[in-house]
Amino acid sequence: MGNSHGHHHHHRKNRNEANSYFPHQTPTPTPPPFKFGPSDHHQHQPAAQFQNNSTMSLPYAHVDCSLRALAGQAEGFGRLAIGGLHGPLYHVTTLADDGPGSLREGCRMKEPLWIVFEVSGTIHLRSHLSVSSYKTIDGRGQRVKLTGKGLRLKECEHVIICNLEFEGGKGPDVDAIQIKPKSKHIWIDRCSLRDYDDGLIDITRESTDITVSRCHFSSHDKTMLIGADPSHVGDRCIRVTIHHCFFDGTRQRHPRVRYAKVHLYNNYTRNWGIYAICASVDSQIYSECNIYEAGHKKMAFKYLTEKASDKEEARSGCIRSEGDLFITGTQAGLMTEAGEHSMFHPSEYYPTWTVAAPTDNLKQVLQHCTGWQDIQRPADQPVAAQ
Numbered sequence: 001m002g003n004s005h006g007h008h009h010h011h012r013k014n015r016n017e018a019n020s021y022f023p024h025q026t027p028t029p030t031p032p033p034f035k036f037g038p039s040d041h042h043q044h045q046p047a048a049q050f051q052n053n054s055t056m057s058l059p060y061a062h063v064d065c066s067l068r069a070l071a072g073q074a075e076g077f078g079r080l081a082i083g084g085l086h087g088p089l090y091h092v093t094t095l096a097d098d099g100p101g102s103l104r105e106g107c108r109m110k111e112p113l114w115i116v117f118e119v120s121g122t123i124h125l126r127s128h129l130s131v132s133s134y135k136t137i138d139g140r141g142q143r144v145k146l147t148g149k150g151l152r153l154k155e156c157e158h159v160i161i162c163n164l165e166f167e168g169g170k171g172p173d174v175d176a177i178q179i180k181p182k183s184k185h186i187w188i189d190r191c192s193l194r195d196y197d198d199g200l201i202d203i204t205r206e207s208t209d210i211t212v213s214r215c216h217f218s219s220h221d222k223t224m225l226i227g228a229d230p231s232h233v234g235d236r237c238i239r240v241t242i243h244h245c246f247f248d249g250t251r252q253r254h255p256r257v258r259y260a261k262v263h264l265y266n267n268y269t270r271n272w273g274i275y276a277i278c279a280s281v282d283s284q285i286y287s288e289c290n291i292y293e294a295g296h297k298k299m300a301f302k303y304l305t306e307k308a309s310d311k312e313e314a315r316s317g318c319i320r321s322e323g324d325l326f327i328t329g330t331q332a333g334l335m336t337e338a339g340e341h342s343m344f345h346p347s348e349y350y351p352t353w354t355v356a357a358p359t360d361n362l363k364q365v366l367q368h369c370t371g372w373q374d375i376q377r378p379a380d381q382p383v384a385a386q
Helices: 016-021 048-053 103-108 233-237 360-368
Strands: 089-092 113-117 121-124 135-138 144-148 151-153 157-162 165-169 177-179 184-189 192-196 201-203 208-213 216-218 224-226 239-243 246-248 261-265 268-270 277-279 284-288 291-293 301-303 318-322 325-327
Touching: 089 103, 103 113, 103 135, 246 360, 268 360, 277 284, 277 318, 291 360, 301 318
Parallel strands: 089 113, 113 135, 121 144, 135 157, 144 165, 151 177, 157 184, 165 192, 177 201, 184 208, 192 216, 201 224, 208 239, 216 246, 239 261, 246 268, 261 284, 268 291, 277 301, 284 318, 291 325
Antiparallel strands: none
């Protein structure tokens, strides 16, 4: 699996079994000590959408074995997110914007809830839908699309959003998923996001410990913003992991980062309109084993100089690229790391994550197995008292 919650694998060398996941490919050069494959818990049956790719090292093989197996299983900075693990099921029985049995009614309740859907279709949101703490919004088993407005995670913690579609958000400051201020322990997994007037996922105002995984982004301009603006120096606390996502022809911000620490791995970004990744003021971006495939615009990485309100001089951020694949004439555009720039390493914060070589096989998996998936809702099982 590669997540650290509840385990204590502090490996500092490549796991021996990692190469067994690439039996028909030339092994990559000996990786530095922080790269390693899945943990010993990878013996679970793979999820349905990955069964044809079981020779590849992929995360989350067991999270669909039961309903609540998602809880606490995110890789990366959002690894502690438990959502509504210890709450009852809440059944969404209507596509209405509000009222009994609606998604909005469940999200506003203060107690932990595991929210599931008994209906498929489109929910037309007339206003931002605020999500309170300790909620799982679990779209497995149905096909639910949110449109009009989006989700707002404001001063909340422990939220999991899984297997939903977001499309057609209208109005100023309307993001598909807006995380601000001061929210933490968030996991967004297997969502399809496209065509909102502002961002698809924005993470700002001291929100932190967030993972975005297996999502599909398309038909959009300003895709993902991390860090609000140069005046919000408190955003230095932000930490985000983005992995196994597909940025499919979106124009820019995959992501754009101010101040935050961001770990990107095994994502596929193609045919951007301006740039793939932008490092703004004091950001630290660790890009590992991603695939960058340019269209007309060849430069993947952009640096934008801005002045932090607590500093004398304007600065950009820092990008470190390890094992990334640049194809179709893509130019990385990396700048030499200046001595005054610090760069975090993910292993300072979590000991394991599941990373594969950036091959054509990985590219095919990410094209077909990201975003909303047609999978059954797993059965619920009692959670042992803790």
